């Protein structure tokens with residue numbers, strides 16, 4: 120009798136900590152390996168989310184028109200805390216999980232969140248099933264526009280990429296009629312301790328744009344660079360390759376955004392391009408693989424602050440730092456999102 124009394128709380132505590140057995144973990148797969156049916160189910164679910172009413176009130180958020188926009192506005196709201204700093208990885212892990220859950224719970228999607236493996240196709244061209252413009256892709260490039268008066272973004276750590284080959288509205292595939300409702304915002308509005316831009320939540324309906332600039336990918340997202348990331352000795356070195364906090368420097372995360380270009384380059388409102396979630400699936404996958412490489416030393420590793428570009432006087436992120444998700448979910452401690460097979464999560468990547 121005594122034994123049971125002392126064992127029960129211990130058992131209960133153990134099951135609360137480890138509710139996810141490896142065999143139960145749901146598998147997130149690369150877009151290209153999904154069957155036509157699986158791809159269609161995912162794309163239908165994305166359109167379903169677009170058709171559901173928003174949770175955020177329209178009088179305060181005029182540009183928020185549907186459930187998809189709840190995600191866009193929430194990301195805009197926290198943009199200056201969750202990029203090029205110590206919250207990039209943990210915040211976006213939970214954010215894409217919430218999106219996956221919304222597709223499943225609100226749109227009856229049976230699958231998991233797919234990801235875009237940057238290394239399989241170094242250019243987002245017609246070769247890549249994510250961007251091939253067919254009915255089972257995320258649409259292709261934007262229409263070419265005149266670029267004579269635009270300047271390229273030239274990072275300090277890679278050669279200046281040539282201008283993109285698109286820039287205009289999507290013209291093929293499932294997202295031709297997709298609309299962006301919020302933004303656009305400029306990169307100059309991404310400032311430590313900056314305020315959110317004026318008219319942050321204004322309604323500005325327009326087509327979705329892309330500007331494929333494949334030059335971004337090879338120097339930052341190649342298989343060799345992923346290997347360097349996976350062998351990074353600590354989280355600081357890992358982040359230097361994935362998303363350095365130093366202004367003017369870029370990593371694999373930025374390269375993916377820039378390679379798709381246009382709306383995906385809008386730090387605040389890039390969520391409006393549905394491929395955002397496949398890109399961040401890959402960011403999360405590489406982080407997960409890095410953690411798995413040495414769980415003892417890497418699972419709980421954090422570095423950086425909760426202010427964009429890690430200004431020297433900003434407070435450091437710890438496992439007790441609470442991240443906010445607005446109407447999407449309650450706050451989450453960083454420590455609650457570090458394991459993909461603990462707490463609320465029970466998923467893994469296919470390889």
Ligand SMILES: [Cu+2]
Pocket residue numbers: 194201202211386
């Ligand atoms: Cu983001």
